[in-house]
Each structure stands twice: as structure tokens, then as C-alpha cells.
Amino acid sequence: MWIEIGHFAAILALLTTILQGGAAVVGGALDRPAWLRVSRHAAFAAFALLTLGMAGLEIAFLNHDFSVAYVANHASTTLPTFYLATALWGGHEGSLLLWAWLLSLFTALAAWRHWSTHPRSIPWVLAILAVLLTGFLLLILFLSSPFERLFPIPPEGRDLNPLLQDPGMVFHPPFLYLGYVGFAIPYAFAMAALITGRAGDEWVLATRRWTLFSWMMLTVGIVFGAYWAYYELGWGGYWAWDPVENASFMPWLTGTAFFHSVMVQERRGMFKTWNLFLITSTFALSLLGTFLVRSGVLSSVHAFANDPGRGVYILAFMTLVLLFSFGLLTARSDKLAAPARMESLVCRESAFLFNNLFFLVASFTVLLGTLYPLAIETLTASKVSVGAPYYNKVFIPIMLGMLVLMGVGPLLAWRRASWEQLRGQFLLPAGIGAAALVSAFVLGVRHPYAFLAIGLIFFVASTHLRDFHQGAAARMKQEQVGYLLSLFRLASRNRRRYGGLVVHFGILAMVVGFIGSGLFQEERNVLLKVGDSLRLGGWTLTLESVGQQKKRNWQALEAVIQATHDNGETLQLRPQKRVYNKHSQPTTEAAIHTGWREDLYVVMGDEVTEGSWNLRLYRNPLVSWIWWGTGILCLGVMLALTQGRRLRRKTA
Amino acid sequence: MKDLWKWLLLLGVGAILGLFALGLGHDTRAIPSPLVGRAAPDFSAPALDAGPDLRLSDFKGRWVVVNFWGSWCVSCVAEHPYLIHLGRQLVGRSDVVIVGVDFKDSVEDARRFLARHGDPGYRHVFDPRQKVAIDWGVYGAPETYVVDPAGVVKLKHTGPLPVGWFESVLQPLLTAAR
Numbered sequence: 001m002w003i004e005i006g007h008f009a010a011i012l013a014l015l016t017t018i019l020q021g022g023a024a025v026v027g028g029a030l031d032r033p034a035w036l037r038v039s040r041h042a043a044f045a046a047f048a049l050l051t052l053g054m055a056g057l058e059i060a061f062l063n064h065d066f067s068v069a070y071v072a073n074h075a076s077t078t079l080p081t082f083y084l085a086t087a088l089w090g091g092h093e094g095s096l097l098l099w100a101w102l103l104s105l106f107t108a109l110a111a112w113r114h115w116s117t118h119p120r121s122i123p124w125v126l127a128i129l130a131v132l133l134t135g136f137l138l139l140i141l142f143l144s145s146p147f148e149r150l151f152p153i154p155p156e157g158r159d160l161n162p163l164l165q166d167p168g169m170v171f172h173p174p175f176l177y178l179g180y181v182g183f184a185i186p187y188a189f190a191m192a193a194l195i196t197g198r199a200g201d202e203w204v205l206a207t208r209r210w211t212l213f214s215w216m217m218l219t220v221g222i223v224f225g226a227y228w229a230y231y232e233l234g235w236g237g238y239w240a241w242d243p244v245e246n247a248s249f250m251p252w253l254t255g256t257a258f259f260h261s262v263m264v265q266e267r268r269g270m271f272k273t274w275n276l277f278l279i280t281s282t283f284a285l286s287l288l289g290t291f292l293v294r295s296g297v298l299s300s301v302h303a304f305a306n307d308p309g310r311g312v313y314i315l316a317f318m319t320l321v322l323l324f325s326f327g328l329l330t331a332r333s334d335k336l337a338a339p340a341r342m343e344s345l346v347c348r349e350s351a352f353l354f355n356n357l358f359f360l361v362a363s364f365t366v367l368l369g370t371l372y373p374l375a376i377e378t379l380t381a382s383k384v385s386v387g388a389p390y391y392n393k394v395f396i397p398i399m400l401g402m403l404v405l406m407g408v409g410p411l412l413a414w415r416r417a418s419w420e421q422l423r424g425q426f427l428l429p430a431g432i433g434a435a436a437l438v439s440a441f442v443l444g445v446r447h448p449y450a451f452l453a454i455g456l457i458f459f460v461a462s463t464h465l466r467d468f469h470q471g472a473a474a475r476m477k478q479e480q481v482g483y484l485l486s487l488f489r490l491a492s493r494n495r496r497r498y499g500g501l502v503v504h505f506g507i508l509a510m511v512v513g514f515i516g517s518g519l520f521q522e523e524r525n526v527l528l529k530v531g532d533s534l535r536l537g538g539w540t541l542t543l544e545s546v547g548q549q550k551k552r553n554w555q556a557l558e559a560v561i562q563a564t565h566d567n568g569e570t571l572q573l574r575p576q577k578r579v580y581n582k583h584s585q586p587t588t589e590a591a592i593h594t595g596w597r598e599d600l601y602v603v604m605g606d607e608v609t610e611g612s613w614n615l616r617l618y619r620n621p622l623v624s625w626i627w628w629g630t631g632i633l634c635l636g637v638m639l640a641l642t643q644g645r646r647l648r649r650k651t652a
Numbered sequence: 653m654k655d656l657w658k659w660l661l662l663l664g665v666g667a668i669l670g671l672f673a674l675g676l677g678h679d680t681r682a683i684p685s686p687l688v689g690r691a692a693p694d695f696s697a698p699a700l701d702a703g704p705d706l707r708l709s710d711f712k713g714r715w716v717v718v719n720f721w722g723s724w725c726v727s728c729v730a731e732h733p734y735l736i737h738l739g740r741q742l743v744g745r746s747d748v749v750i751v752g753v754d755f756k757d758s759v760e761d762a763r764r765f766l767a768r769h770g771d772p773g774y775r776h777v778f779d780p781r782q783k784v785a786i787d788w789g790v791y792g793a794p795e796t797y798v799v800d801p802a803g804v805v806k807l808k809h810t811g812p813l814p815v816g817w818f819e820s821v822l823q824p825l826l827t828a829a830r
Contacts (some may be wrong), residue, residue, distance in 0.1 A: 330658035
């Protein structure tokens with residue numbers, strides 16, 4: 001019953017969305033406010049209806065209603081309630097519905113918030129968003145409906161894929177989608193700016209928070225995915241440069257470039273066409289991400305829906321959106337001339353320019369690596385794969401270059417920086433960086449990238465700390481208050497700037513994690529009998545026993561490993577090989593001990609000969625810095641988000 | 653010249669979309685096997701039916717269809733009706749023989765599978781430790797190899813054999829070799 005209500009609501013939502021788009025175009029083109037109001041309310045209605053649709057499906061899940069095909073394929077009576085509730089996005093159809101629902105939510109929010117503040121843009125924003133939502137709803141209703149009934153009704157469902165029964169995977173898709181879908185709003189504003197020919201600063205100011213929010217969500221989504229891969233897939237790493245991982249990383253890169261270069265437009269009126277290009281590309285790459293996952297055009301662990309019919313539809317839809325957007329951009333770009341020019345090579349603008357260059361080269365590298373195998377396969381019928389070696393080779397130097405800019409950029413003056421100023425600002429941090437290089441060398445770091453990265457990390461951290469310290473010290477003198485209070489006031493007066501710097505600290509922490517785990521991982525692949533032990537890093541690991549474990553919907557073989565560090569610390573690791581009742585393929589549950597210095601990571605393999613077990617053991621230095629860094633990054637973005645549109649002038 | 657970037661941009665976007673359009677119909681799971689064109693790795697392994705051990709070299713002089721499967725494999729269930737059909741089709745032929753390789757499995761599970769879904773009638777190698785499967789570079793299940801009378805791997809099929817595979821793929825090979 002509920003599922004039919006949900007289905008019906010989704011169909012109505014499609015009609016309402018078409019109405020929203022049509023009314024917006026008529027209202028915008030002919031200047032009819034009444035039509036616009038219809039469009040706006042249609043956006044609200046579509047959101048309400050899709051919420052009902054989601055609720056219908058969710059209720060079917062919670063009631064174990066296996067007469068619904070989607071529920072029967074992704075749930076079972078033994079599935080724990082938490083995973084039952086989130087199994088909604090455990091498959092293709094449901095995740096698309098989630099996508100559409102989020103898009104309708106954001107559309108409704110945009111219609112509500114920007115209605116009176118951006119009357120010129122709003123008709124076209126509503127129209128563009130309506131087209132996007134219509135595209136997704138058509139796909140959902142006609143090609144991949146989660147509302148289909150199943151007959152005969154199976155007594156038991158096929159259960160959720162065991163790999164998805166993990167908190168990391170529960171949160172990965174919604175956050176990623178929040179990011180992807182969130183970029184639709186800045187994109188719609190950009191298109192509206194091009195259509196109305198007023199590509200001034202209005203759209204930039206209107207979309208700053210949307211962009212930041214989406215970027216944060218995308219970051220969190222990507223990191224959740226990495227976290228899931230790390231904890232659940234059991235190969236010791238978190239990022240494999242898989243095509244679909246790349247697909248989420250590309251919009252992240254262009255999005256990052258976008259909200260940096262948009263600052264230049266805001267302050268100096270430059271880079272207008274460029275910014276439009278960046279946001280269009282960001283959204284286009286988000287669509288590409290969805291397309292890659294959903295069409296199965298690239299082989300990948302993620303390509304679970306190998307269905308050319310859907311693929312053709314998504315490709316047609318994407319072609320429409322991309323050709324329209326980039327066509328509009330090229331047709332209208334002549335209207336946007338920059339009033340200002342770059343005045344000097346050493347200034348904030350040029351730092352941003354180089355920042356953009358790096359990010360664009362980075363995303364192009366990833367795009368090339370992702371599409372190259374497809375091109376080779378399509379054109380020559382042979383098979384290649386592009387893996388970590390390629391990306392590491394091109395990506396680490398780019399990352400180091402970005403670190404340099406990150407240290408220098410925020411402190412440079414707009415327009416023109418003087419040499420005296422530069423010397424005063426960078427002498428100390430450069431000294432600290434150099435000292436770090438020397439100590440790294442003394443401590444025995446010989447890997448060239450690691451070596452450079454250590455120096456740069458200290459350099460960037462000290463430029464940023466210096467910035468905080470100077471601001472706080474000046475304020476302390478001026479206002480006669482304590483250091484901490486003045487630090488707090490400093491950050492709260494200019495939340496955009498200091499939020500941004502906090503984000504940089506988060507990125508630094510993540511880089512520490514990437515360098516540590518990427519370049520200094522130790523791996524052992526061994527056969528152990530009970531009682532055997534081995535050395536790994538400073539640890540002695542002993543296989544104590546192997547036994548059985550059982551839970552509600554799985555049973556497992558579990559090894560118990562005693563680990564003793566040279567400094568006396570002891571702990572126990574229990575890696576498992578689980579078999580979920582409905583699935584015969586076993587999954588590995590790696591045992592992970594997390595510390596701030598290193599992770600111990602043990603994966604259980606097969607019993608190779610009687611009584612001896614294959615175990616893979618890893619020592620991953622500094623991995624947890626990635627997760628903590630992401631937390632810091634989020635705090636920074638949230639700080640920046642709390643500030644309104646106008647940049648407050650510095651009082652000091 | 654000033655507008656060059658516009659054309660380059662549109663060209664780039666068009667090229668990417670075109671690539672997807674071309675790549676869409678492609679079966680991304682078909683992985684070319686390095687074995688094709690080379691001598692098939694011989695095996696000598698216990699049979700599932702407790703009869704004498706099976707050896708690939710026993711079939712020298714005949715075409716051999718080697719089908720890798722397991723009772724744990726979902727797609728194998730979908731493939732099974734065609735294998736039964738194929739088994740019947742090839743009964744009594746002196747030039748072609750089918751051999752199954754049941755890997756990563758237990759005898760009980762495998763026999764239950766055959767009892768439940770039907771026995772295609774040909775013999776199976778029992779390969780619980782995946783020795784044969786690893787030698788042959790099996791990637792998943794089901795996978796099917798065709799070995800010619802000289803013992804050279806002629807082709808590999810990844811995934812369930814489609815209905816009509818014998819007529820459209822194997823028969824032309826046999827005819828061409830004659």
C-alpha cells in the first residue's frame with residue numbers, strides 16, 4: 001500500500017517538476033511574476049512529493065515487504081535495523097531516488113532562500129534545476145524504478161551486499177550525493193547568469209555558501225569511501241585510483257579550484273569566464289561520476305549496474321546538459337570582460353592563478369588516467385589498466401607544488417607584494433621549513449618526496465600559525481585582552497579567512513597521513529601456524545589461536561593475534577573471515593589497531609595447508625591523520641560558512 | 653585565434669561524450685586471456701564423481717570445452733540450463749568433449765548443486781584448492797575455455813555462455829579447422 005503511494009507521489013513529482021520548469025521559462029522570458037510564483041510552489045510541492053516517495057520505500061524496508069522487488073533484493077529479515085533503514089541506497093534504483101530527493105530538497109531551499117534576494121536569476125535557476133530533476137525522475141520512473149512489485153513474493157530477501165554492511169558505506173553515498181547535488185545550485189546560478197547576460201558578481205555571492213557546503217560534503221563523502229575501503233576491503237590501503245574513485249575526486253579538484261578563483265572575482269573582478277567554466281566543469285564531472293557508476297562503462301569494483309539501456313539514457317541526458325552548458329558558456333563569454341589586469345607577478349591574484357593551474361592540471365591528469373583505458377579498449381580491443389604508479393608519478397609533484405602555494409598564497413598582498421613585506425613574512429617560516437628538512441635528513445628520511453613534503457608541511461604550518469599569532473598579538477595589544485580571547489575574536493571577526501586557514505591545517509594533517517601511509521607502509525604476507533610469531537616495525541606479533549565466531553546474520557573464522565611493542569605495549573588483534581548467511585562469498589574483516597603514530601592492520605587469508613594460515617599484516621604509519629584532518633577541515637568550512645555574504649573589512 | 657579555446661573546449665567535451673557512446677556497448681568484463689593461442693596448462697586432478705582422475709592430455713586429438721564453475725556462483729545457476737542442453741548435444745560426439753572444473757567448492761555442495769539444477773552428464777574436475785583455476789588464470793565464474801585437438805587454447809568466454817553459443821561460436825571454429 002505505502003509503496004503505491006510512494007510510486008504515485010514520485011509520478012506526481014515528475015509532473016510538478018515539468019510544471020516548475022515550464023512556468024519558470026514562461027515567467028522568466030515574458031516577465032510574468034504569477035507564473036514564477038507557480039514555479040516556485042511547484043518546487044516546494046515536488047520536494048514534498050518526493051519525500052513521500054522516499055518514505056514509501058523506507059516503510060517497505062522497515063516492514064520487510066519483500067513484495068517490493070528492490071526491498072527483496074537488498075534486505076532480509078536478519079539484516080540489523082540500522083542497515084535495514086539505510087539499505088534504501090544500497091542499490092542502483094534507491095541511490096538514484098536519493099539523488100533526486102536531495103536535488104529536490106536543494107531546489108526547494110534555493111527557491112525559498114534566493115526568491116527575494118535574486119529575482120533576476122531565480123526563474124532560470126528554477127528552470128535549470130527542473131530540467132535536471134526531470135532527467136533524473138524520468139530515469140527513475142521508466143528505467144530503474146525502485147517501486148516495482150515482485151510476484152511471487154519471496155519468503156525471504158536476498159540481503160544487503162555484505163560489503164555494504166559497514167558504517168563507512170552507510171554514510172559514503174549520502175555525503176557524496178550531497179556534494180554532487182549541491183554543486184547543481186551554483187551551476188544553475190552560473191547558467192542563469194549566462195542566460196540573463198548578467199554574469200557579474202551576483203551569482204558568485206549567491207552561491208558561495210552552497211559551494212563551500214557542497215565541497216565539504218564531497219570531501220566527507222570521499223573520505224568516508226576511503227575509510228570504508230580501508231576498514232572493509234582488507235587490502236591495507238584506502239585509495240586505489242579506481243575509475244569511480246577518480247570520478248568523485250575530479251569534481252573535488254575543480255570545485256576546490258573554483259572557490260579559490262572565485263575569491264579573485266569577488267575582490268578584483270577578474271577570472272569571470274574562467275569561474276563559469278570551473279563551476280560548469282565541476283557539475284559536469286559530478287554528472288560524469290554518476291554516469292560512470294551507473295552505466296558500467298568503465299570496469300571497476302563499483303560498476304554494479306551493468307545495464308546499457310540505462311547507460312544510453314544517462315549518456316543522452318549528459319550530452320544534452322553538457323552541450324547546452326558549454327555551448328552557452330562559449331556563446332556568451334564575450335560579454336564578460338575583466339575590468340582589471342594582473343599588476344605584478346608576485347601578488348595574491350597570481351598565487352590563485354597558479355593554484356588554479358595546478359588543480360586543473362591535476363584533474364586533467366586524473367581524467368586522462370580514467371579515460372585512457374576506455375579509449376584503448378574501445379578503439380583497439382586490447383586491455384590496459386592505469387594504476388597507482390602513474391598517478392603517484394604525476395600527482396605527488398603537483399601536490400608538493402600546491403603545498404608551496406598554500407604556504408605562500410594566503411599571506412601575499414592583493415595587487416602587488418613588496419619584497420620587504422615578503423622577507424618579513426617568510427623568513428621565519430622558511431627557516432623552520434629548512435630546519436625540518438635538516439632534522440628529517442638526520443633522522444634518516446631519504447625518500448625525496450617524503451623529504452620535500454616534510455619541509456613543506458612545516459613551512460606551511462608555520463606561515464599559517466604566524467598569521468594567527470600576529471593577528472592575535474595585534475589584537476591583544478589593541479584591546480588589552482588575553483591571548484586566547486584575542487585569538488578567538490580574531491577568528492570570529494573574519495571567519496571566512498580564518499576558516500579557510502583552518503581548512504588548510506586540515507589538509508596539512510591529511511597530507512601527513514598520505515605521505516606516512518603512502519610511502520612508509522610495511523607489508524608482510526606470511527604463513528603462520530598457531531604459536532608462530534613475526535616482527536613488524538617495532539611489534540612482535542604472535543598467532544595465538546584460530547576459532548569460530550557467530551552473530552545474527554553471519555558466522556566467521558577468527559584468528560587471535562597477540563601484539564607486543566618493544567616499549568611494552570600489548571594488544572590483541574582479531575581478524576575475521578566472515579560468511580553472511582545469504583551470500584556464499586566470504587568477506588574479510590581486517591583487524592585494525594589505530595594509533596596516532598601508526599595502524600596495525602591484519603587480514604586473515606585461507607588455510608593453505610593443514611594448520612597453517614595465510615595472514616597479511618601491515619604497518620600503516622599515520623593513517624589516522626587523514627581521518628582527523630578531515631574533521632579539522634570540516635570545522636574550518638563550518639567556520640567560514642557562518643559568515644554572511646559580504647566580506648567585512650578588517651578593522652585593524 | 654581568439655575563439656580557438658571555445659572550439660577546443662567543445663571539441664574536448666564532444667570527444668569525451670563520443671568515447672562514452674562508443675564504449676557503452678562494450679563488455680567491460682571480458683578480459684583477454686594471455687592463454688589464448690598458447691598450449692593449455694595440463695591438469696591431472698581428482699574427479700567430482702569419484703571415478704578415475706581426469707587429465708587434459710587424455711583428450712588429445714579432440715576439441716575440449718573447459719567450463720569453470722562452483723556451487724557458490726550465482727551466474728552459474730543462470731548458465732546451467734544451457735550447459736545441460738550442450739551436454740546432451742555433444743553426447744556421443746568423438747570430436748568434441750566438455751569438461752567441468754568445479755573449483756573453490758566442497759563435494760557435498762557441488763553434488764547438491766547438480767542434484768538440484770540437473771546433471772549435464774559430462775565429467776567434472778574437483779578443484780577445492782583452486783590449483784587448476786589458478787593455472788588457467790580464472791578470474792571469476794563461470795568462465796569457459798576452448799582447447800583445440802593440438803592442446804592450444806583457442807578462446808575464452810567470461811560469464812555465462814549464451815544460448816546458441818555452440819552454433820555461433822564453437823561450430824565455426826570446428827568447421828574452420830577441418
